[in-house]
Amino acid sequence: MNKNVTPSQDQALTLLNIKALFTESAQYVIPIYQRNYAWGVIEIEQLIQDIYDVSTNDTKGTPSYFLGCLIVYERKNQPYDGKKSYEIIDGQQRHTTLCILLAYLKNELAINDDELNHLTFNLTFDSRPRSINAFKNLYTNGINCDIEEPNIYSAYNIIDRYFKTHKVNIEQFYRYLFENVKLLRITVPHDTDLNHYFEIINNRGEQLEKHEVLKAKMLSECAKDAKVRHCFSTIWDACSNMDGFVQLNFSADIRSAIFGKDWSDFPNSFADIQAHLSQSSSIQNGVTIEDIIADKRFHPIDTDNNLEKKERFGSIIDFSNFLLHVLKLTINNQTKTSQNNKMQQGDEVSLDDKKLLKQFYYSNNKLKVEPTEFAFNLLKYRVLFDRYIVKKDTENRWRLLTLKKYTNDFNYVNTFDAINEQLVMLLSMFDVSNPSSTYKRWLYRALEILNKIADKKALIDSPLNYLEKLEKISQEYLSEICKINGNFSDDKLHQGIKVHNFIFNLLDYLLWRHLSKGKRFNGLGKSELGDHFDNFQFTVRSSVEHYFPQTDPSGEKVMKNVDRFGNLCLISPSTNSRLSNYSPADKKKFYREKNRIESLKQAIMMSYNDWGPEGQGLENIKKHEEEMINILRSFMFIPA
Structure with a gap:
């Protein structure tokens, strides 16, 4: 040819x-x-x-x-x-x-x-x-x-x-x-x-996404009133950009009307938002999609009309999945308040975005939620999400921030005072344990909690209450894995790579919490750990490392119980691939030369001089294992 x-x-x-x-x-x-x-x-x-x-x-x-x-x-x-x-x-x-x-x-x-x-x-x-x-x-x-x-x-x-x-x-x-x-x-x-x-x-442009199709379908369900349609569309478009704070996705002349002078208020109803939009002199001249998604950093400015320079944050979830969370929360709230308290067939909502369009409609093509009610809930949960769920900043650090409006500028401040850092650790621990955008069961539970404890302005006055309820969720997840007949069982902890990521991440959170309060492990406190403690944050680690390797190339005696929990920690897959067959001494040398330790459990394991299949090395593994399991066991049985 x-x-x-x-x-x-x-x-x-x-x-x-x-x-x-x-x-x-x-x-x-x-x-x-x-x-x-x-x-x-x-x-x-x-x-x-x-x-x-x-x-x-x-x-x-x-x-x-x-x-x-x-x-x-x-x-x-x-x-x-x-x-x-x-x-x-x-x-x-x-x-x-x-x-x-x-x-x-x-x-x-x-x-x-x-x-x-x-x-x-x-x-x-x-x-x-x-x-x-x-x-x-x-x-x-x-x-x-x-x-x-x-x-x-x-x-x-x-x-x-x-x-x-x-x-x-x-x-x-x-x-x-x-x-x-x-x-x-x-x-x-x-x-x-x-x-x-x-x-x-x-360099091709993005294809039409399912949530854009859903928006068009829901708009067709709205009343023929152009103002209602415009309000629905404005809320939807503002919420669809997940990489920042939702207030900044509304045009400058209506932000304060909707969210109050310091942007910490919240409207009473969809009708209130519609009224503010109707009174705006620039209804058709709001921020464009291009402006909203542009990566602009905040700088102090002189007039409210120029509040467009803003920080961009990485969201833990995309808009399609967020829509499913809001749908599930809306339907479940309707069910709880209805007189018969029974779910209709098809009310169940999957958090799988592949089924996005299907989830919003019954088999007879009728919408499961009224569009204006859903739009109002969408904005409410988005404000709660922005204020009380972690994000990643441009330096890839976890942050829990609130948008604060001043007279002529705005800034990002910690959502809480003393307890903010602990909430950052706990929330990021949940997220790295389930890094995919889909099936974030913990996020649904967190939003459900926030809806219950927030006031009409979408503010919560007790961060400690929020923290305790989140820790209760982590207790439940731990119990699902380790509780048998009402007792703590460590059987699921001695299974090598089969041990759940959540177990390792929860343990690192608990170790961070104990170290923050002055507790020591094998003679190590937060001062001895230094930068490894100060700079610790949760990252997506998915490889279980056997500190004493499964296959020992040096010819030493192989440990029979190499999969036991005391010999395991969670690290990144690339590091595990590089070091999988290194001896504990060589691994320790590598990490010290690189000044890099990926988990607090790993740092404690590396503090032991001997580590191996017999003698003092085996005694150290058992000692470390008992200490770590006791932390998990004690946490699981803390009263709610």
Whole structure:
């Protein structure tokens, strides 16, 4: 075929299931202009969770799951061992993750399945020999890490941990993945300027999102009164930008009317907001979407009309998921106040944003909530969220802040005084234990608490009450894992990588709290820990490290109970990949040279001189373990 001839429609678009993608006679190439593999725990776990959710759906038949598009260019003059050679233009992160996932399934499944046993690695790289070697290693069940490719091995460990902690039926998952997960391979014409196409792909505008479709559908349900529609739309648009404080997403001339002179007030009803908007002289000249999402920092200004320079904060949740939280809270509040106190069929709300549109409507296409009531609740919960739920600042630090208006400027101040730092620790502990945007059960509970204890101005006067109720939630989660027949059981703590992230994160929170009050562990207080205590904050750590390694390359005696809780701590996947087989002494040396310790439990473990399978090393493991478990046990039984 002449290289300038455009492929036929059949050649250009091919719908493939995963089985066909990995068994056809084709090789996929990551070209030199593509970035390195960069997916982490959030993206990988979300992919697996989405596929697993559909595979276990109770709907009739076996639904397919569409994974998206893989955009490729066929290299006619560069076949790979006689196979078709496709250069990946868009979709390499997803395709690479699938390769790692299938390597894991191939290594873990001890079944006689010709399809799986003969599965071959069909991804190569133009200029990354270490990546090629890493994949060959994985596909031959050689999962020892290569320090030059930590992200690939980290992804493998993330997958391994997810399957073990979520008790996924691995054979069922594999079969569904192979047969029912599909993607659309799009082959671009041969005369395509690939550099230009790649630039277009990476600078393309955002597609219409589900929440924008939902907004249009709900607007159509509103009264024909243009003022009502305008008020609904204004509230919705202001709340949709999650990366800041909602007050700043309203036009300057109505902020004080809606939120009071210091922006700490809250309107009484949707009608009040509508009245303020109607009185505004610039109803049609509010802040544009572009202005709202622009990344502008705050500087002191002279007039109220110029209060547009603002800090941008990272939200722990996106707008689609926030809408589902508000919907669930609204419906549950309606249920509790209704006379019959019974939920209608279809009232249950899933916090899965893939089902966003479906969740707002009954099977007869009737809305579950009245639009103006929902818009008012949306703004109320958004104000509560901004004031009392943590955000990330531009330096990636957790913050709990309130927007404060002065005469001619505004600023961000701590929401509370003495207790603010502890609330930051507790809230961020919850979030890193569930870093995905979906299924934030703790956030729903926190918003539910805030709605109960806040006054009509959406303010709470007892931060201690808020803290105690949040700690009660963490007690409940701990009990779900460790409570058996009314007693604390440590069985779930001695399971290596199967131990829940939440256990390690909760323990670090409790250690921080005890250290803050002057308690010492193995002779260490907060002064001895120094910067490791002062700079400690929760980050997304998803790899369980065995301080004494599971496989000891030095030839020393391997500890029989290597998975016991005293020998475990939670660190980042990349660090775990680098150090997994290091001895405790070498790990300690590495962390001291880097001046980096990732958890408070880890810092205490490293304070012991001996650590190992026998003698004083084993006694130290037991001592540390008993102390840590006692902290968890005592916390679980603190009276509510």
